[in-house]
Every structure is written in C-alpha cells, then in structure tokens.
Amino acid sequence: MNELPLTDAWIVAQRPPRPRHDPWKPHGFLVEGERTRQGRVEEVATIFLVNRECPFRCLMCDLWKYTIPDRVPDGAIVAQLRQALNQLAESHPGVRHVKLYNAGNFFDAQAIPPGELPSLAELLAPFETIIVECHPKLIGSRVVEFQDRLRGELQVAMGLETVHPEVLPRLNKRMTLDDFAQATRFLNAQGISVRAFLLVRPPWLSEEEGVIWAKRSLDWAFAVGVECCVLIPTRAGNGAMEVLQARGQFSPPSLNSLEAALRYGLSLQRGRVFADLWEVHGSAEQLARLERLNREGRA
Numbered sequence: 001m002n003e004l005p006l007t008d009a010w011i012v013a014q015r016p017p018r019p020r021h022d023p024w025k026p027h028g029f030l031v032e033g034e035r036t037r038q039g040r041v042e043e044v045a046t047i048f049l050v051n052r053e054c055p056f057r058c059l060m061c062d063l064w065k066y067t068i069p070d071r072v073p074d075g076a077i078v079a080q081l082r083q084a085l086n087q088l089a090e091s092h093p094g095v096r097h098v099k100l101y102n103a104g105n106f107f108d109a110q111a112i113p114p115g116e117l118p119s120l121a122e123l124l125a126p127f128e129t130i131i132v133e134c135h136p137k138l139i140g141s142r143v144v145e146f147q148d149r150l151r152g153e154l155q156v157a158m159g160l161e162t163v164h165p166e167v168l169p170r171l172n173k174r175m176t177l178d179d180f181a182q183a184t185r186f187l188n189a190q191g192i193s194v195r196a197f198l199l200v201r202p203p204w205l206s207e208e209e210g211v212i213w214a215k216r217s218l219d220w221a222f223a224v225g226v227e228c229c230v231l232i233p234t235r236a237g238n239g240a241m242e243v244l245q246a247r248g249q250f251s252p253p254s255l256n257s258l259e260a261a262l263r264y265g266l267s268l269q270r271g272r273v274f275a276d277l278w279e280v281h282g283s284a285e286q287l288a289r290l291e292r293l294n295r296e297g298r299a
C-alpha cells in the first residue's frame with residue numbers, strides 16, 4: 001500500500017464541507033462538574049467561541065469545523081463572550097471557573113485579535129480560574145500580558161497528543177517534545193499552570209500500544225510540569241482519519257483502554273487526570289464508572 005502524503009494540503013483535501021458560523025455569536029456553552037486542584041467537584045463553564053481557523057493542520061483535528069476561514073471583525077470576540085456570560089449568569093449563576101475554547105489557539109493574533117484581550121480580561125473578572133487553549137509554539141509574552149490583566153488564575157491547555165517518537169511527527173502538529181516542555185516551563189515560571197491533551201490510541205498503534213503510549217505520555221507530561229492531563233479517545237470525523245481507518249491504520253480505542261489509561265494516570269497521584277467523555281459512546285455502566293473516576297480522582 002502506498003504511503004499517504006500526510007501534508008497540510010492532503011489533510012485539507014480530505015475534509016468534508018465546513019458548516020457556516022456567525023462570527024458575532026458563540027457556539028454556546030456547557031456547564032459540568034470538574035474536580036479542582038483542591039479535590040472538590042465544582043461547576044466549570046466551557047464557552048465555545050467562533051473565530052478564524054487554527055493555522056496548523058494536525059492529522060486528527062476536526063476542530064476546524066467550528067471555525068471560520070477569515071479573521072473575525074473587531075469586537076466580535078468580546079461580543080460573543082458577553083452574550084455567553086449573560087446567558088451563563090441566567091442559567092448557572094455563581095459559576096467560578098471558565099474555559100474559553102476557540103477550537104484553536106487563544107494567543108493566535110489571527111484568531112483572537114490581541115486588541116480585545118484587555119476587554120476579555122475585564123469580562124472574566126468574576127472568575128477564579130480561566131482556562132484557554134493554545135499550541136506550544138504560540139506561547140510567549142502575550143500570555144503573560146493577559147495573565148497580568150486577569151483577577152483569577154490562568155491555565156493554558158496544550159495538545160501534547162503523544163510522546164511516541166514516530167507517531168508525534170506524523171500527526172503534522174509541527175511540534176517536538178522539546179517545544180512542549182519549553183512552553184510548559186515558560187508558563188510555570190510565570191505562575192501559569194498547564195493542562196495537556198493526550199490522545200489514547202492515535203493512528204498506527206494497536207489497542208495495547210495505545211494504552212502503553214498513553215501511560216508513557218502521562219508520565220512524561222507530569223515530569224515536565226503539567227498540572228492536569230486530559231485523555232482524549234482518538235476519533236475519526238475529519239476526513240483524513242476515515243482514510244486511515246479504511247486502510248487499517250487507525251481504529252478508535254475501546255472504552256476499556258480509556259479506562260485503563262485513566263486509572264493509571266490517577267494512580268500516579270502527580271496531578272489531575274480526566275478522561276474526555278464528550279461524544280463518547282459505550283455502556284451506561286462503564287460511562288458512569290468513568291464519570292465517577294473523573295469526579296473522585298481515585299483509581
């Protein structure tokens with residue numbers, strides 16, 4: 001079988017059509033319980049912002065579906081956040097932790113116009129914890145400037161994906177482990193904690209290897225200073241992953257593998273570990289068990 005090119009152009013060419021989105025309206029928000037560093041389960045709101053697509057083209061990424069091709073008009077991100085926070089205040093008053101997820105990089109100037117960061121920080125004043133996501137290569141002084149404007153604590157979520165030495169480069173993430181470690185050290189030195197996204201069973205790994213490398217990735221993440229790891233079962237849905245699946249080079253992990261990786265991560269007791277259960281299907285019993293592990297934080 002021929003090798004797939006796995007370039008930006010090839011990955012983009014496999015995509016199904018992109019849904020249209022209004023840059024003046026957020027996708028919405030959800031509120032769920034999440035274990036805090038202090039061990040309490042508290043409500044965390046995740047607000048999904050519409051903005052320009054991430055400039056990277058990771059092989060497994062389907063987040064571009066929630067983005068638009070062009071930079072948003074000035075003022076649009078602030079307007080989106082204001083709408084979401086108004087609705088949040090009505091439906092869930094008193095939430096103290098918020099994730100601003102923009103399906104890309106919060107500190108990408110083409111995604112979130114830097115001129116809006118001061119107004120965003122003002123709107124976020126009531127929150128104790130603010131979590132944003134960003135590629136390690138886009139971590140720099142803008143993060144620190146944003147943190148200085150916040151009243152609450154900033155956490156940055158970055159995709160580590162896997163520490164597998166052959167799989168990581170093939171994911172087209174344009175990031176080395178050194179890049180991730182350097183960004184983590186930089187953030188920690190500024191008093192900013194790091195959340196890492198880890199893939200359970202990325203392409204080219206068997207079910208068993210998927211668990212082994214998820215465990216190694218957890219070990220590595222905590223060793224470089226990550227505070228919280230989120231295990232994401234690798235999924236299809238972006239076109240490219242379906243091509244790999246049809247060629248036998250990718251299969252989503254079983255829930256047992258996700259649970260094994262979660263239990264291992266919790267047993268380390270080095271930081272928080274969660275299994276990402278968004279859009280995950282399985283037996284009600286096992287899903288309830290995974291939710292309980294997420295909440296209790298004990299294997």
Ligand code: SF4
Nearest residue numbers: 054056057058061104
């Ligand atoms: S950096 Fe993140 S948002 Fe951008 S393509 Fe990769 S996984 Fe997707």
